[in-house]
Amino acid sequence: MSQASSSAYERLRAAAAQLKVPEAVRAAAAATPGDPRPGEIWRAVWDHVVEIVIITAVDETTVRALPVSLETRFHDSDTLLLPAEASTLEQPLALWRSLGSRLPWCVLERQVSKLSVPLDGDGAPAPTVTGYRYGSPIPSPAAQSAEFRAALADTMDLLAAAHWAPQGSGDLAALLKQHGLGPAELIRHLSIQPPRALALLRAQTQLTPDEASLLAPAMGMAADKILAANPPLPERAVHELSRPTRRAQVRRLAQLTGTTEHDVRQQALFATLTLAARQQRPAETDWPARVDRYFDVHLG
Known part of the structure; x- marks a missing residue:
């Protein structure tokens, strides 16, 4: 400083x-x-x-x-x-x-x-x-x-200029197709179920940072470049994890896991997105409650 x-x-x-x-x-x-x-x-x-x-x-x-x-x-x-x-x-x-x-x-x-x-x-x-x-x-x-x-x-x-959430260009489906990654390949590389593989290929959900890291060798790309091709992230979810009241939780979890605040926010975001994608009406997701639940679980 x-x-x-x-x-x-x-x-x-x-x-x-x-x-x-x-x-x-x-x-x-x-x-x-x-x-x-x-x-x-x-x-x-x-x-x-x-x-x-x-x-x-x-x-x-x-x-x-x-x-x-x-x-x-x-x-x-x-x-x-x-x-x-x-x-x-x-x-x-x-x-x-x-x-x-x-x-x-x-x-x-x-x-x-x-x-x-x-x-x-x-x-x-x-x-x-x-x-x-x-x-x-x-x-x-x-x-x-x-x-x-x-x-x-x-x-x-x-x-x-500060930001922690990937912007999301919406090019993920085309990028996966370009690299020859269909449902079978995604299931094998990511150990996911067919519905999630199809959702990724239809740009209906986002890859998580861990999944992007698993695909990086097969695609010959950096994980952050793959994440940047995700569908746009829900603004309300990003905002909820950006609120000052969340900072103490983010810092505590970063200390517990030996990671950065940036990493903790991303992991929390994509974990809540994955759960929300299973809802019948994800647009109506109660993001504050979702984020509360995530930190309750991970901070004990």
């Missing part, structure tokens, strides 16, 4: 160590993460990247977020500088409006604070808000503010 990418969170920790932690911050840290809402300040984490962001808008699969810094001496002309009383952190904040990005839900780890002033979707304060000011233009590309801004921009780009 680079010093620049984690600076906001590290400064938050340092401030908390030196000052009395506000009760609202303590309560947010102890609570089970819920779904994000506008006006909340979150810790975003992906691989080795860490950043503090303010949520300004929320939709079904992404949030609109701005990087937040406790280092208020660095800013540009679009940076909103808020006083300590503007959030439950009780610290002055710099909101980098020019670096707002759409971030996937899966990068959100934990809420750490909440603003007490309303912002619009672009991070601009409501007309009734007072006590704020905007930063100054960056004087030159060599200025410290320019370096600080560039580091924040890189971090936001990495967070915006």
